[in-house]
Amino acid sequence: xxxxxRMVIGMTGVVWVxxxxxxxxxxxxxxxxTVKIYSPETFTEDGIRLSGQVMAGKTATISTRIMGFVHQVxxxxxxxxxxxxxxxxxxxxxLLAKKAQAEATIREAEAAARxxxxxxxxxxxxxxxxxxxDKELENVSLQSVSADARLQMARQALNEVNVNLSYTNIxxxxxxxxxxxxxxxxxxxxxxxxxxxxxQEGELQVQASVPETYxxxxxxxxxxxxxxxxxxxxxxGVITELSPSASGTGGQYLMKLSIRGKRESGIQPxxxxxIFIGRESQNDGxxxxxxxxxxxxxxxxxLTGVYTVNGHNQAILKWIRLGSPxxxxxxxxxxxxxxxKIISEAGMKxxxxxxxxxxxx
Numbered sequence: 001x002x003x004x005x006r007m008v009i010g011m012t013g014v015v016w017v018x019x020x021x022x023x024x025x026x027x028x029x030x031x032x033x034t035v036k037i038y039s040p041e042t043f044t045e046d047g048i049r050l051s052g053q054v055m056a057g058k059t060a061t062i063s064t065r066i067m068g069f070v071h072q073v074x075x076x077x078x079x080x081x082x083x084x085x086x087x088x089x090x091x092x093x094x095l096l097a098k099k100a101q102a103e104a105t106i107r108e109a110e111a112a113a114r115x116x117x118x119x120x121x122x123x124x125x126x127x128x129x130x131x132x133x134d135k136e137l138e139n140v141s142l143q144s145v146s147a148d149a150r151l152q153m154a155r156q157a158l159n160e161v162n163v164n165l166s167y168t169n170i171x172x173x174x175x176x177x178x179x180x181x182x183x184x185x186x187x188x189x190x191x192x193x194x195x196x197x198x199x200q201e202g203e204l205q206v207q208a209s210v211p212e213t214y215x216x217x218x219x220x221x222x223x224x225x226x227x228x229x230x231x232x233x234x235x236x237g238v239i240t241e242l243s244p245s246a247s248g249t250g251g252q253y254l255m256k257l258s259i260r261g262k263r264e265s266g267i268q269p270x271x272x273x274x275i276f277i278g279r280e281s282q283n284d285g286x287x288x289x290x291x292x293x294x295x296x297x298x299x300x301x302x303l304t305g306v307y308t309v310n311g312h313n314q315a316i317l318k319w320i321r322l323g324s325p326x327x328x329x330x331x332x333x334x335x336x337x338x339x340x341k342i343i344s345e346a347g348m349k350x351x352x353x354x355x356x357x358x359x360x361x
Contacts, residue, residue: 042291048218054268057204069186072089080177081172081175088170181195181196210252218239218255220240239277242255296344304322313357317350
């Protein structure tokens with residue numbers, strides 16, 4: 001009986017010691033951080049935003065089909081050229097020799113053809129007089145046909161040489177501006193290797209990729225608002241081309257817009273641009289946009305986020321995707337709801353789960 005009493009007393013002591021442990025007080029007495037919160041601003045935007053790049057209306061990469069040393073480069077980057085203007089001259093001595101040979105072959109073939117035709121006329125007269133047989137007349141006729149064929153072959157050989165010669169004097173296919181020069185005088189030009197890049201003057205265009213989710217709302221002929229990153233200038237554009245297939249592009253459809261603007265106005269090919277294409281409201285909530293303060297954004301390596309306050313007054317870090325900046329604010333594309341309560345300053349020592357006290361000031 002005494003042994004049982006000792007055991008009960010010992011167990012009671014253990015329970016009393018455990019209940020008096022100070023560790024649970026660490027959670028209940030956790031220090032709170034005073035923060036200010038706000039709700040995201042909301043706005044609707046009945047349209048589609050894309051990114052693109054300015055390009056010339058027509059671009060030509062100039063090359064040649066003939067191998068040879070470059071004798072002359074008549075232009076440099078920035079030069080304006082006219083249609084048919086000489087750009088590059090390549091050595092053509094070997095082709096000139098072949099041209100002389102082809103011309104001599106033609107003269108020889110012409111003489112042979114004339115002689116064969118005269119023989120045929122004489123044999124026709126003799127055949128009418130019964131002086132030659134049908135077989136002899138047929139042989140002479142075949143010789144005349146063969147001579148005419150050799151003459152035609154010689155003329156086509158000269159045409160081939162002339163075509164090859166045309167590739168040694170490279171001319172501008174259209175009026176434009178030389179934007180790149182990849183070869184100098186004395187260098188060896190090889191078939192298919194780019195020598196110059198020529199861009200057409202006049203109206204420019206913007207090229208962009210359209211995600212498949214936007215394709216139902218985009219069509220050729222639609223107007224768009226284009227803002228250039230470099231100059232912050234705004235111009236209008238019209239969709240002129242829209243690829244019917246996204247095969248091999250990861251669900252992105254190629255789109256081209258003709259824009260109002262020329263090089264003289266400061267718009268240059270290669271500039272990046274933001275594109276806004278308006279569309280009818282779908283009234284489905286998908287057009288709702290959120291704006292938050294830039295000071296609320298937390299940057300961790302390549303990720304961006306904001307601290308929000310949940311129903312238990314705890315700071316919760318949410319990873320978000322940002323869009324275009326708008327002054328001191330920035331658009332949130334995904335990861336945040338309009339009802340979230342955002343901690344205004346992200347510079348203080350915050351972490352997931354820390355208790356916060358919301359300041360009323």
